[in-house]
Structures are given as C-alpha cells and as structure tokens.
Amino acid sequence: MNQLKSKVLNKYLDSADTIAQAVEQAELDANYSQILFPNGMVDLIEFYNNQADEQMVKAIEKDKDFAKLGTTAKVAHVIKTRLQQQAKYKSKIQGMFKYLLNPLHAATALKLKYNTMDAIWKLAGDASNDYNFYTKRGLLGIVYMRTINFWFNDNSKDNQDTWAYLDKRLDEVVSVGKNISSLKAKFIP
Secondary structure, eight states: OHHHHHHHHHHHHHTOSSHHHHHHHTTOOTTHHHHHOTTTHHHHHHHHHHHHHHHHHHHHHHOTTGGGSOHHHHHHHHHHHHHHHHGGGHHHHHHHHHHHTSGGGHHHHHHHHHHHHHHHHHHTTOOOOSHHHHHHHHHHHHHHHHHHHHHHTOOSGGGHHHHHHHHHHHHHHHHHHHHHHHHHHHHOO
C-alpha cells in the first residue's frame, strides 16, 4: 500500500494539483484516491511528512561527521538537511502548510510538527525525560516553523539567508536557556 501511496504522492509533488489528478497520472483506478487517502489532503500531507521524516533520519544516519557536531549544530544540520531534501517541492510544501492552517486540521498539524521535532531532537542525541523533553520540542517547533516560513520566500543563493536566519533563531533559544539556568541557580537552592 505504501508503494502506491508513494507513487501518488510523487505525482502530486511533481505535477498534479489534486489527489484525483495524481491518481490518474499514476495510472490507477479513480477509486484509489479514497482507498489510499480516505481523508483526502490531510492523509496525503501526513504521508508526505512521514516520508520526509524518514528521508531526513536516513540522511543523517549516513552522515559520518554528524557525531562530531555540538547539539545546536546538530539541530541546525538536521533542519538544513530536511529543507535541502525538500527544496524541489517548496511551492507544494507551502500549499500543504496553508492547508493545515485551517483550524479543522490543527490536531494533524500539531501531531506532524511534534513528530518532526521529536525526530530532530532524537537525532541530536536528546535523552531528556523530564519537562525539558517538552520544552525542547516546543521551542524547536517555534524556530522550525519560523524558519520554514522564511525559507518559503528565500531566493538567496543556496538558501544562505535561510541558514543565517535559522542559526540566529537557534542562538536566541540557547541564550534564553542559559538565562533561565542562571536564574534557577540564583533562586532555587
């Protein structure tokens, strides 16, 4: 079933405007649109995001130099890898993001964002199991979404402006974390 979903997804990303068109271009019976993606675009977007997460993880696992990086650099590298992998489909991804902005799709959008943030933190070596687990994913979710929105409009060579933007946002989060730790040390024995 995933092979058929992948075939339809690829047709959608490459040229189709709707799932029905993608199914037709994949030379499948029209009924497959309901069989493969019974909830329509929500299911297609969820399948796309899961595939993108898997591709991101595989690429990082093959990167021999990744383990040498510090935590912040690992997080930045993973996000850059994901966006570079998906650059060909930037306009389609932007359309998917707009689709998920509908309040009816908020739960799906939150779930997909959480899954991606969790995958990024696991790749970066996060093993927290206290409040930091959620704080890290929440803060990274904000950085990630702001970076993606910047990326959608970035026309710089090799996305250099996006990478600078990402690095600045990550530095801000690290700075906030250090300030919180400093305050804790002063006020909590």
